[in-house]
Amino acid sequence: MLHLALLFSIFVLVNTRIPGVYTGGSWETAHVTFYGGSDASGTMGLNSARIYFTCHNFEYQGTASASELASCGLDAQELNRPDRMQDKTAHDSVNPVKGAIVFSNIVMTVSPTYAQEVRIAEGGKGLHSTLNSHTRKFMGILNGINTDAWNPRTDNFLKVQYSANDKQGKAENKAAMRRNLGLSSADDQRPVMGGQFVLLGSCPVPHIQREFEGIANQFQNYEHIRLILKYDESLSHAIYAASDMFIIPSIFEPCGLTQMIAMRYGLVPIARKT
Numbered sequence: 683m684l685h686l687a688l689l690f691s692i693f694v695l696v697n698t699r700i701p702g703v704y705t706g707g708s709w710e711t712a713h714v715t716f717y718g719g720s721d722a723s724g725t726m727g728l729n730s731a732r733i734y735f736t737c738h739n740f741e742y743q744g745t746a747s748a749s750e751l752a753s754c755g756l757d758a759q760e761l762n763r764p765d766r767m768q769d770k771t772a773h774d775s776v777n778p779v780k781g782a783i784v785f786s787n788i789v790m791t792v793s794p795t796y797a798q799e800v801r802i803a804e805g806g807k808g809l810h811s812t813l814n815s816h817t818r819k820f821m822g823i824l825n826g827i828n829t830d831a832w833n834p835r836t837d838n839f840l841k842v843q844y845s846a847n848d849k850q851g852k853a854e855n856k857a858a859m860r861r862n863l864g865l866s867s868a869d870d871q872r873p874v875m876g877g878q879f880v881l882l883g884s885c886p887v888p889h890i891q892r893e894f895e896g897i898a899n900q901f902q903n904y905e906h907i908r909l910i911l912k913y914d915e916s917l918s919h920a921i922y923a924a925s926d927m928f929i930i931p932s933i934f935e936p937c938g939l940t941q942m943i944a945m946r947y948g949l950v951p952i953a954r955k956t
Contacts, residue, residue: 707736709744712782716756716767735786739936740800740807743779745769751776770808783812789820792937797822805934825937832922832943839919852923852948859924866905873926878906880921884913922947930954 706714715733748762758776762768767781783789791797797820799805801813813820830836834852835845841858844851860867865878885891891911898909910917922928928944930953935941941951 703732703734705734705736706782708738709742709778709782711735712744712778715782715785716751716761732788733786734788734790735782736790736792737779737782738792740779740791740805740809741934743769743777743807743809745771745775745777748774748776770811777809780809780812783809783816783820787819789813789816791820791822792825794822794824796936799934825939827939827942827946829946832919832946834923834947837919837923839916840923841920844923846948855920855923856925859920862920863908863910864905865908879908880925881909882912882914882918882921884911922949925949927952 704714706712712735715735748758748768751758751761760766761781762774762776766784767776767778769775769777769780791800796805800807801810801817803810806813834840835843837843840855842851842854844855857867859865859880860878863880865880869877881894885894894909894911898911901907901909922943925944925947926949928940928949928951930938930941930951932954935953938951938953941953944951
């Protein structure tokens with residue numbers, strides 16, 4: 683994975699004009715910072731560019747063998763150092779997010795609160811020391827949602843558009859979703875997510891996806907539960923419009939876009955304390 687991400691970074695650099703400002707997000711784009719930035723050699727001419735790196739979730743760091751760096755023209759011996767991108771757990775592994783923190787001019791994350799949480803061991807997932815060493819260039823800027831795309835008054839994905847003053851519109855969306863998913867409509871007052879449960883989404887980790895497929899099969903004939911294990915944008919809008927409560931069981935939550943969308947559509951978000 684690191685090898686492919688590095689190749690992609692090189693492809694972007696050699697097929698575009700050298701920028702004055704480069705922005706990257708999360709470990710997949712962290713590799714461009716190795717070619718320039720505040721503490722790199724500027725191998726690809728990025729030494730004159732200002733580099734801004736945003737990490738949305740420090741859980742995912744893209745660690746890999748240091749030997750993969752050489753295949754893309756990078757000096758593994760120079761980069762695989764404790765003060766650069768050597769991973770804390772293994773001396774022969776490199777950590778792209780750590781490298782991006784070191785080499786970028788500015789490092790950002792998705793909220794001021796999360797920026798504080800990742801400065802301690804529990805939240806930083808092994809990167810708290812690096813973040814504290816570079817604290818002067820690290821900040822959290824509150825993330826947000828596109829209020830035009832997520833607007834129940836104008837949302838074309840909905841059966842019926844509605845507003846905070848139009849409860850009937852939400853009721854009609856609930857009835858439409860129940861018909862679409864085969865949920866029971868015997869009790870119109872039963873809340874969705876309280877008396878009925880709907881889950882939409884997929885997981886890139888195979889064994890987790892299989893676990894949820896097993897759960898979905900177990901409840902496939904149950905009239906008050908549906909698990910739809912795929913990406914479906916239109917259905918996601920319909921679920922928000924039909925539901926009464928939104929459950930967020932995350933152990934940690936960097937920003938909380940889903941909660942923001944839920945409140946936009948008139949749901950009560952129920953979150954684990956983080």
